[in-house]
Amino acid sequence: MQDTIIIIESPNKVEKIAHYTGAKVFATKGHFKELSKLIVKDYTNYEPDFELNEKKKFDINKIISECKGKKVIIATDPDREGYGIGYLFYDIIKNMAKSVERAEFFEITENGIKKGLQNAKPFATTNLKEFESWKARAVGDKLVGWILSPKYINTLNDKNISVGRVQTPALNLIVKRELEIKAFNENSENKKVEYKIKAKLKKDNIEFFAINDNIFATKDEANEQINALKSFTQAKVYQVESKETQQKPKEPFRTSQYQEECAKKFGFSSEVAMNLAQKLFEKGLITYIRTDSNSLSTDFINEVENKFSSQEWHEKREYKAGSQSQAEAHEAIRISHIHDFSEIDKIASEENLSDDMKKAYTLIYTNSLLSQAKNAINQNFTFDIDINALSFKAKSTKTIYKGFKGVFESFTNDDNEDKEENEIQDLELSKDEIIEILGYELSEVKKKAPTHYKESNFISLLEKEKIGRPSTYATFLPKLLEREYIAIQKKGKNNEIVATNKGIEFIKTLSANNDEWITKSEFTAHMEEILDKISNGECSYLDFIKPLHEKMEFVEIKPAEQRPPTPPSQAQLEFAKKLALNAQLELPNDIETNWKICSEFIEMAKKKQPISPPNEKQLNLAKKLADDNKVELPKDLENNWKICSDFISKYIKKSSK
Known part of the structure; x- marks a missing residue:
């Protein structure tokens, strides 16, 4: 070649x-x-x-x-x-x-x-129509940004503003959740606390809780019931219900699923996760990283079978791309070479992987292989325990067969954060069995408030709402953070997405100015569907662009010399007025509507400001620097703040060397 x-x-x-x-x-x-x-x-x-x-x-x-x-x-x-x-x-x-x-x-x-x-x-x-689809997306997104962003920069007098066909509906979801949380917290009815009673029980050396389903309106009512039960030292198992369940291994990663798992397991942002995956792809260690498909190639499935079919955990599985996928040709993110788990350290050394790249690779490795593993089988028990004719319930899970969970336990062990407080592993009780009561506690029952989106599950929401594509998921949050529309707050292991006041007001302003359409995920999802139809030859480029441009009242982008000037910010204008007053200068015409005129005036007015003496703090610092460096103070230093400031700058630098 x-x-x-x-x-x-x-x-x-x-x-x-x-x-x-x-x-x-x-x-x-x-x-x-x-x-x-x-x-x-x-x-x-x-x-x-x-x-x-x-x-x-x-x-x-x-x-x-x-x-x-x-x-x-x-x-x-x-x-x-x-x-x-x-x-x-x-x-x-x-x-x-x-x-x-x-x-x-x-x-x-x-x-x-x-x-x-x-x-x-x-x-x-x-398929040249694929270019038409890409062209529609590129031109459409640019039109939205260049028409609507300047409009709201001027409306809100804030240069750190941008509107996007994809980022704005993503922000709207975050703002909507923020407003739901505020409304919930402001409703006094939602702050009422009710109570349940839980019994602390013991069998052999195992201590566990069982909860009574009755709800008490006040703590006094609940304590009254506890007092009525205190004379009982034993409880009886009234009924045992048992159900076998099977848990499948996670399917091979789509882009969104990979990003979420990185966030849950390592706290990586979607942007960091994608940068790590890109490097692994470029090194030839994994397949292409921007995919909306869960499918695996027949070759890969057969390679795993050839190497691991003798392993007890192996089970050959096929996966389809999924209804959300653009193309069957794309595979899920997977490793490109089959090898044993023990070889990961060697590969990391040979390929000079950073610690974070090694974590990302190990995650993709285990996901790739476990997609070809057997189900885990559990026996789930619900125990109905009687104390003085009151029913208390406890739950237990017993592992019958580890399946995929037993393959890479050191790396893939599941979190127990969703475990209920009355659930315990491997507790065995039989009907009519007598167990010891250790005491009682109150359990608060509050109305469940809506919660902030976690960074780890927000991407799946975007995918569900059909906002954007795998290639763009990682760009949304950094852009919203840059514009100060949102903040990321650490809560335990999770990064929660919080809408700022600026973000909330921005969405409200869009709605008040008849641009609510750009905040709607339904509109963006519809446009994404048209992009797919263009690729398939069912729609044309103009079928996408014209309706989008119509939403913006067919405003045209004009050459720079024909565009109306951008006004200065309020802070910039106030500073110009202050300088004009100090130097007894007249403000130029159009200064309030043209930031360039305002900027040029500020630079000129700075040079014409009346000379004023330095303040006491500056003067004392200048004298100390003169003593330390054994030099004389310049003439007029005590009357001219600029001479004083220049002297301080010169000798502060010398002192720091």
Whole structure:
């Protein structure tokens, strides 16, 4: 393949792919073209106005020149985003290259690359509608941002404002939950506490609780009942109910499930989890990381069977992509090489994995293999215990067969945070058995308040609401944090998402200005469905763009010189007025409507401020620095704050060296 050029996105994969293929490999380093500030060339057919990224122009032009007269294989990432990047490159070189093909690498291994090249096809015969779909998403999102964001920057007089077709409905979900929590807490009825009684019991050396279902309105009523029971020292098991249950292993990871598990197990944010997975993919250790599919290839399932079929826990299982998936061709995130658990340390050392990369890899390894393991089988017991004709219930779980739970116990042991207070492991009681009563306690019964979304389960909510795609899940929360719409609060092991006052007011303002549509997940989900239909040839690019633009009243993006100026912030304007008063200057025309005029005036007015003496604290510091450095104070220092300030700056730096 010496006369072949392979085009990919990430420079971190260049060396491996070149080694496996013998081809020349070049990376676009992600998007090399971007929409101009006008976004579209006209508002009839909404043809995008793409331009080369200035920082990448030199490198991209060199790559383009390498493609002349050569066979070119475009192997950008195997998703809609990657196809969009690939198409833009294809469009540039299609008439200068000898031939152009499209390949998809789902794993950066020798076998994975070989498969991708074997299945490569002429780019012109691929689904070009996929580019139309990507184009619709790119142009639509840019129009929303460039039309609505400036509108609300001006409305709220805050430059740290942005509106997004996907981020704003995500924020709306968080704000809605925040308002539900506030409404609950403000309702005095919800603050009432009621009580249940729990008996502390003992069998042999095992102590456990059993709870009575009666609810008492006050603590006094509950204590009165406890006093009536205190004379009883023994309880009788009235009834035992038993039920066998089976628990399946977790299915192979979709992107969202991987991110959630990373958050639960390690506290990694979705962004950190995806960065770790990207590095593992580039090293050839796992398959492609942006996927909405739970399916596994037949080859992988067979490889696991060949290696582990003699293991008692193994059970061959097949998984489908799922109704939410765009394509059966995509697999779940899985390991790319089958090996024993004991080899993870060796692989981590050979591949120079960081501690966090090793954690992420081990998580994907165990999930991949346990997806081919047997169910765990439990026997669940409910004990009805009689104390003076009052029924107290206790629960117990007995493991009959560990199944998948017994394979990697040191790494995959389950948390017990959802365990009920009257549930105990491996408690055995028989009907009519007499057990000892140790005492009684009160259990508070409160109305359950709505809770903040955890970072670990918010991604599955976005997926359920059809907001965004696997490639974008990790970007939502960082953007909302950057805009100060939300805050992340640590609560125990969990990171909880809390809407700030700014976020709440922002959503309210959108609704008050007839832009509530952009906050609705239903609208975003509908638009995502249209993107899929464009890919399938059922809809056109304009079917997406025109209705979206109509929602924004067909406002057009104008060249910079034609746009109305942005007003200064209130703080900036007040500062300008203060400087004008001090220097007895007149404010220029249009200063209240044009931030540039205001900024230029501030710079000019600063230079014309009347000279004032330094304050006592500054003066004392200057004198001390003069003594310490054995130098004289400059002339007029006591009358001029600037001379004093410059002197302090000079000798503070010397003192710190």
